[in-house]
Amino acid sequence: MLVTAAPLFAHNGPPFPVVTDRVVGNYVISLWADPDASDDGDKDGRFWVVVNPATKGVTLPADTAVQIAIWPVERRDAIRSETAAADQREPARRLAAFAIDHEGKYGVKATITGSLGPAVIESVVDAEYDARPRPLLIAVFALPFVLIGFVYLKLLVRRRAHKLA
Amino acid sequence: MYAAHADARPVHELTLLERINGPQHELALRLFMVVVLAHWAEHLLQAIQIYALGWPVPEARGLLGYFYPWLITSEVLHYAYALVMLIGLLLLRPGFTGTLDRRWWTISLGIQCFHHFEHLLLQIQAITGHYFFGRPVPTSLIQYWVPRVELHLFYNTIVFIPMVIAMYYHVFPRATETVRPQCTCAWDRGMSGTPKLQVG
Numbered sequence: 389m390l391v392t393a394a395p396l397f398a399h400n401g402p403p404f405p406v407v408t409d410r411v412v413g414n415y416v417i418s419l420w421a422d423p424d425a426s427d428d429g430d431k432d433g434r435f436w437v438v439v440n441p442a443t444k445g446v447t448l449p450a451d452t453a454v455q456i457a458i459w460p461v462e463r464r465d466a467i468r469s470e471t472a473a474a475d476q477r478e479p480a481r482r483l484a485a486f487a488i489d490h491e492g493k494y495g496v497k498a499t500i501t502g503s504l505g506p507a508v509i510e511s512v513v514d515a516e517y518d519a520r521p522r523p524l525l526i527a528v529f530a531l532p533f534v535l536i537g538f539v540y541l542k543l544l545v546r547r548r549a550h551k552l553a
Numbered sequence: 554m555y556a557a558h559a560d561a562r563p564v565h566e567l568t569l570l571e572r573i574n575g576p577q578h579e580l581a582l583r584l585f586m587v588v589v590l591a592h593w594a595e596h597l598l599q600a601i602q603i604y605a606l607g608w609p610v611p612e613a614r615g616l617l618g619y620f621y622p623w624l625i626t627s628e629v630l631h632y633a634y635a636l637v638m639l640i641g642l643l644l645l646r647p648g649f650t651g652t653l654d655r656r657w658w659t660i661s662l663g664i665q666c667f668h669h670f671e672h673l674l675l676q677i678q679a680i681t682g683h684y685f686f687g688r689p690v691p692t693s694l695i696q697y698w699v700p701r702v703e704l705h706l707f708y709n710t711i712v713f714i715p716m717v718i719a720m721y722y723h724v725f726p727r728a729t730e731t732v733r734p735q736c737t738c739a740w741d742r743g744m745s746g747t748p749k750l751q752v753g
Contacts, residue, residue, distance in 0.1 A: 402704070403690045420689050427611045436689035477682035481689050517610035519625070521600050528710060529597035535717045536586055543724050546740040 403436065406496070406511045413507035416440045419498055423458075423488060423515040431485035433458070433515060437472055437498045439507075440480050448480055452502035456484040461493040461512060472498075491516045574648035578736030582648070582720070585641045589713070592634050596706075631705050632672065638712060639665050648738070649723055651730040657719035661712050668708040671695065 403422035410417050417439050424432035437454045441447070459467040472482030488494065494515050500507040521529075564576055573581040595615035602613035618625035642662040649655040671693045678684050678691035685692045695702055723738050734742065 402692075402696055402702070418687075418689070422690075427609070438687070438689050475682070483689070519599070519613065520603060520610045521596070523600075523604060525706070526597070526600045526604065528706065529593055529600055531710075532590060532593045532713055532717070533597075535713075536590060536720075539717065539721050539724060543740050546725075550741060 403434065406513060407509050410509060411442050412509055413500075414442050414504040415500055415507045416442050417498065417500065417507060417509050419496070419509055419511060421496065421513045423494060423496075423513045424518040425488045425491050425515045426517075427489070429487050429489075431487050432518070433486040433488035433494075435472070435484050435486070435496060435498075437482045437500075438480055439482065439500055441504060446504075449503045450479075452479075452500065452504065454482040454484075455499040455501070456482075457497045457499070458486055458488075459495050460490075461495050464495070467495075488515045491520075570644065570647070573644060574646075575735045576737065578645065578648035579738045581645055582738060585645060586720075588637060588641070589716075592709070593713075635665070635668060635672070635705075635708075638709075639669060642712075642716070648734075648736050649719060650732045650734050651722060651726050652732075653727060653730070654719045654723035657715045657722060661714075661716040661719060664708065664715070665712045668704075668712065671704065671708075 403420045405418060406421050407417060407419040417437060420436040420438070422432075422434045424434075426432040435456050435458070437456065439448065439452065439454060454472040455469055456472050457467050457469040459465075468486060470484035470486065472484040475481040475483070492515060493512055495510065495512055497508060497510040564572065567575060595617060599613050599615040599618075602608040602615070603610055606613075614622055614625040617630075624630050639662075642658065642665055646655070646658055646662060649658045674685070675691045675693060684690060685694075686697055693704055695704065695707065699707075723734075724740055726734070726739055736742075
């Protein structure tokens with residue numbers, strides 16, 4: 389089921405919007421990405437397209453198809469393409485997953501076809517290993533040791549001084 | 554409430570909850586801090602493995618993940634820690650009998666409760682398939698404003714800050730505090746301090 393493919397991981401870098409509610413042709417399109425790199429060939433790089441008709445009251449035709457392609461920006465020829473699978477519970481929601489074998493900038497393109505006509509959106513995302521913390525976070529990780537160390541060190545000094553007095 | 558009872562009865566007659574909020578509050582708090590720091594140490598170690606030791610990111614899994622690699626990708630581990638935090642904050646709260654220390658500890662507990670509420674919302678979305686704000690994936694409330702926030706780190710940081718402020722006021726209470734603490738945490742009542750607890 390698609391739900392299992394949609395990550396629930398609150399402790400994983402969350403998917404983020406790349407394009408939000410952009411009107412292209414007869415569609416309103418959003419593109420979300422969770423471009424995680426992996427070394428073991430797992431398809432951890434996930435891309436979602438949410439596509440709805442631009443005209444209110446019109447339902448998305450059943451023949452609407454979404455193709456998602458990615459490529460390293462420095463190698464356009466290494467493009468890979470997948471048909472994004474529709475969510476069984478929400479057909480406007482489409483998902484495609486790719487194995488991304490190295491970090492760096494990737495181009496991403498979503499091509500929509502169907503009886504409402506064609507539409508294309510394109511953008512660039514940064515793929516990285518999900519487990520890589522930002523260097524700045526080292527300060528955050530160290531902060532608890534500094535603060536708790538301060539409290540207990542001050543306690544130690546104060547008690548020692550009190551005892552000597 | 555527990556502390557008030559703890560003052561009047563010998564230690565062996567106290568319940569576990571009364572003990573850890575009375576004569577053993579200092580010890581319980583220290584053990585809790587060991588758990589808290591062990592968790593932060595894992596994150597710090599992982600960053601050191603990547604940036605100082607130059608390990609490949611997939612190999613940098615902290616200490617637990619070094620020996621049990623599956624743990625690092627397990628959501629259960631992170632959630633278990635969140636649960637330990639919630640239980641610890643809840644169980645040790647009665648021992649914070651002052652105004653300021655109780656207030657800050659309660660703020661920390663409140664944020665941790667909200668953290669769990671966020672987990673619940675994510676679970677509900679995953680189960681029902683209806684995602685908030687028209688998003689394509691289960692979304693937490695905080696991600697509505699900050700889409701790329703890393704929830705685990707965010708919540709653990711904002712829970713930790715008021716918790717350590719509470720500890721500071723608990724160990725170094727203001728002179729204006731009128732409630733006499735029943736534990737030995739305060740600097741002038743400590744293990745090496747003068748007042749000894751009644752032990753029956």
